Amino acid sequence: MPVVSQIQRQLDYSLIPSSTPIVIDNGTSYFRIGWAGEDDPRVVFRNIIQRPRHKTTGETVTVVGDHDPALFKYFDCSRSGPRSAFDSNVVYNFEIMEWILDFGFDRLGANGSGIDHPILMTECVCNPLYSRSKMAELLFETYGVPSVAFGVDGVFSYKRNQQLGVCRKDGLAVCPGFMTTHVIPFINGEPDFRGSCRTNIGGFHVTDSLKQLLTLKYPYHMSRFTWEKVEDLKVEHCYIAPDYFAETRLFQKGAPEAESKTRCWQLPWVPPPVEEGPSEEELARKAAIKEKQGQRLREMAEAKRYSKINELENELRGLEFLLRQLDQVEASGIPSFLAETGYVSKQEVESAWTKASQSLRKVKGEQAELEDKPDQSPSEKFNLIDVPDDMLTAEQLKEKRRQIFIKTSAEGRQRAKQRRLEAELERERRNQEDEERRLENPELYLEQLHVKYKELSEKIEQRKRLKTNGGHTNGNNQSGGVGRGERLNAAQRERMRLLTTAAFDRGKGEDTFGARDEDWELYKLMSRDNDDEDEGPDPDEAELIRISSRLQELDAAFVPKLEMGISQPAIEVPKFRPLTEEDYRVVLGVERFRCPEILFNPNFIGVDQVGLDEMAGVSIRRLSCKDQELEDKLTQSILLTGGSSAFPGICERLEAGIRMIRPCGTPIKVVRAVDPVLDAWRGASAYAAALQFRSQTFTKMDYYEKGEDWLRRYQLQYSL
Template identity: 65%
Template sequence: MPFETRPLRQSDYNYFPSTCPIVIDNGGSAFRIGWAGESDPRITFRNVVQRPRHKATGETVTIVGDHDPALMKYFDCTRSFQRSAFDGNVVYQFEIMEYILDYGFERMGADGPEVDGHTNTEPVTKIEYDSWHMKFEAEQVDHPVLITECACNPVQSRAKLAELLFETYGVPSVAFGVDAAFSYVYNQQLGICDRDGIAICSGFSTSHAFPMVSGEPVFEACCRTNIGGYHVTDYLKQLLSLKYPNHVSSITWEKVEELKMEHCYVALDYFSEAKVFQKGAKEAEEKMRCWQLPWVPPPSEEPPSEEELARKAAIKEKQGQRLREMAAAKRSSRILELENEFQGLEFLLQQLENVQESDIASFLSRTGYVSRQEIESALARVTQSLRKARGEQTDIEEKMEPSTSEKYPLIDLPDNILSPEQLKEKKRQLFLKTTSEGRQRAKQKKFEEELERERQNQQDEEKRSLLEIYQASKILNLEMCAWNLSKPVNNKFVIHTSFIVGRTLSFIYNSYVQNIKKFSEKVEQRKRLKTNGSHTNGNNNISGAVGRGERLNAAQRERMRLLTTAAFDRGKGEDTFGAREEDWQLYKLMSKDNDDDDEGPDENEVELNRITCRLQEIDPTFVAKSDAGSVLATEIPRLRPLTKEDFQIILGVERFRCPEVLFQPNMINIDQAGLDEMAGISIRRLPSKGDRLERSINNSIFLTGGSCLFPGIVERVEAGIRKIRPFELPIRVVRASDPILDAWRGAAAVAAAPCFQMQTFSRQDFYEKGEDWLRSSSQRWGFGFQGMRGRCIIAEASHMCYGASPFVNLKEMLVPRMRFNHASPHSFTS
């Protein structure tokens, strides 16, 4: 239920005489307390307790009843949760029950005119919190107490609660009564139900059904089912949380309880109602309800004005001007560098003309150039770059490979005129020349092999096409022969011919698809082996590790090892690299041109590409697996903006699906009987039966309890009972005038009767006779209503005042779901 403000403390407690009883309806969902003879309870709050810690002081605070979620910022509730004193509908946590009774008596004004400096009507401050528990400090509650309990309540629970009232609060006398019986008798005086009938009470966690004979409850025939309003709310919360996982934080227990009370209903025929929603007809749309969550629409983007466009254009032009200035400054600096280099190269050529032929080698060794041709080539490149930088037209020359003499100028020179450094350089150039020539020969050989393979593939493709045509024609001839035997008429021949052609194309297409799957697996396996080198992980379907070294092939890993070794040994001692012929082999191993990446494509990969192209010719919509993966990998998912509909929770089948657990508990894995079946079981358990009694009982089936507020529950219970009762037996199902408050009102009327004081269990009796007297007393008590005509007998003392009969076993009350016998539509076994 939603948060309700803290009930005001009553100020007229001292105005009531000590003989006026206090009436308590101790329900599993709500606690109601008030004075006997009044029409409504004074105080109502949730029957729960929570003990969080105050964030500022660290003190543990007891919160009874509802609490304001807005004030939870003052408390740490991570280690505390709401606790109830009930196990099902039986009180067993008497420490929590004491907190609840303290708060109830304090709100009634039983502890004096003021509490901690506050007057009776003055609300507590914000820091003290809206529902703090204030310790009850009165010496005693000098009023008799009538408190409700469930049907067939265990004597141990009743005795402990009586002991708590006598020892802690000092009440003079106590009486106990069944809430459903109080509600039945109260509505009987209103003329809603008869003296003989069945009371069906569907509470918060359990449901009970017992007969009422001559105004007295017969608890020997009582039955109980562990299903109630709690299970309906919990089921609805689970369904909504699964249906809308993005809004789980908004689907709180209090909000779901509110949705249940406002929108849920009981279907007369569950399966017929479900079919209406399955078909999606207009009737189903009318029965749907929409819960709109808080949503703030995103700000709408307005088109920019002319002033804004002009301002952006001015900023863009200013930025472009700045970039152009930077580019011009950079170009000027580049031109200056090229001019200086051009002048230096021209000056070097002029000096080289004055040097003798024998001194050219020594002169060039100081300049960094090897020959005159190299200097002239550098001068030509600088000239072209300078013209290009100035924006002048450059000479269009064919890009030709440098000659061998220009690329390796020391190879043709004799060794006797070269210095030791030049001899080392000559060896390196000779090795590079040999390697380059070998690489060129290998490339030429691969190119010739490619041409030969292409010619061979073309021939194979022609043969394969002829084979496909032959197979297709063979299938076509067989189909045509079979069709000629059947003597086609009119246009059936054309239709069947197109069918045959379609089958032929389908055969060819399927063969291509099978081949492409086979070659795709081979190509993927080769790629994995190439990536992982000689390392395998034992599973071809799983790629190698994701580390940097694991992604390199064997040649690349070897080159990385050599580079790392060379970098580690640099600067250690004298550099003797090149003294041996084996040292020059490292150039080949460390060269990137030695990788296997330039190898030609694998035969399987070539065949896969050919089949893919062929399939794309047959089916233009075909996309290869690798292409589809790359497309999906490059596409960035685009998230659409959230709209108002994304923050809506629709209640459709949940409106009648959740209350259906009251009639079919097996929907939530509880194998027990529903409300309609409980009535039949209770009638069968009557000690004495007769046609007149059964007819009068079936004519007054009374529904009470908070779970009986659903629309349509009266008609559904009547339809369910009519199925299991004899044919043409009159059945009348009625609902309490107020299923929630009638139990307290009936108890308040009973407590206001003149004979109530003689029928209570006093504190002196408790001290003298003990709690065992609660079990042995069995006298009949009668109660009359003030202001009402007639006199009503409620029950025996062991039933009304002290709960369960000593002859009733609590385990027999748990009713399993009835199993119908297929031999007869009206026969069943429980």
């Protein structure tokens, strides 16, 4: 598990003598501070700050290190991400650094009067002068520190393990950290920074890669893959494969060894409640309510029906009384008699009586009898159709046109109904034949459908190309490009000819088109819909749609062509599938060794740099000692230290990689530090507790007198 922050405020600061130095391991990931000579740091927290706003007042607060999850209840932490003072492994933002130092000194127990203890602070290899001088200025000017010393964290870790007998005086320190990885050669117990090298790859990139893989693999659990949780998964489950490609093939084949190396993380899952059907009492209650509502609707409909019947009966009685009075009035006096009634003629009153009587019979339920036993035969109903127009009055001509329209509409509806019935019967017959053929030989039937679908598709495409190109291509244009006239079909070209002729004739004088009847005949001719596109649905396209639907039912791999402009049947969108217990199980398989592999192959994430094994060879070559005995001493004591060196299998993989780049027979020994995380602080604590430590520091007076340039030549002597 990663180090848990210990942010309890210490209470013994005033009891510590002012001669006791304060040791600070200013790491990119964690900030550790404590007293020299002790085995463990007093305060440990993440080296980040966060500045959320209060949800109610909008006030900004500064949270240093690990934030309390309870803050999310009162503060909006989503808009202000964590910020670090480091760029790679170099401190560049000293405003954030001041917040972190304030918090660290406060947790150590210091008051606001200043720090009166010497300070030993770790830094990166070959720290730039600007960063070192600004850090010294911050410590001297802001906190009043009497003296300061800077040392490399990886060197302190190597020196501590050298004292414990883990490594020798001559060797290599390989330090995979949080943001970078360093290799430092040691000769006679002192680091030789001329042969050191750095790669911008570390534990941050491993965690970030694992987070991205899990997010892509389980997109519906993105909120659960927080940085802290992914860091825990990396520390608990990731390892370095002895042979990456062999391990990958093992998981690809699904071997039993791969299953034994797979780890599962079961997220909390609550099964969805099972919806039980309604009980018999509930069904009976709902049926009673439904019956009661239906009875009420029936009563309302019946009351409305009786009201309508009474209204129509009253209207009929009034019309019958009016007709009896009209029988007693002379023909010449009928218009004046009907002037106050709203009717014009006796025929109109009779027509109104007929409509009212038909409506009354329909409301009373006698319509079926009227349809079964019509009062009039077709010849009596349409008695004016065959009568010449010169033998009819104006009113009769109007009635004749109405009868013609009614008869034509009825016959058209009957023909359309008959066509629909015949088409339905034909469709059923063809479906039955298709089903019989499919049952006889399903494979042959499916193959024939594919062949027919392909033939119809090519036929329709060819016809559309011919229609677009006018049936031919231009001889001067071999690529198929045609002019406007060639893209028109015969009917469209005829229409354009008529329009051109009419415009030419009328252009000679005043535009009087439409004044004569023959002009409108020309208009009808031009407006006649005789294009091929409007003749109705193409039977080939209808057959293609039918075959496409059939293939979608029988062949799951069939994909219809959508580029022909044919309306394909709508594809049913799959419904949302509820998440099961299996979906809440996070499986870590190939991710366990794929993410840490970037320490040896940074090109996996697009970083064009070398890995750990090649860095060791580069560091040895940079020394240019040309002493085989010294090179053998360096490879016999290779120490792995740093937070990212705790992966299982990293020592064996590093030893195998170095053996491939060194001459045959070279003695190679790779060991891991006793505590890769805290050995840097413990080594610095032991160094600061030595009596000779004061000779390795520079005081505030030296800083004021010699200035920042003196820091360029400052070098700590690690062997006291």
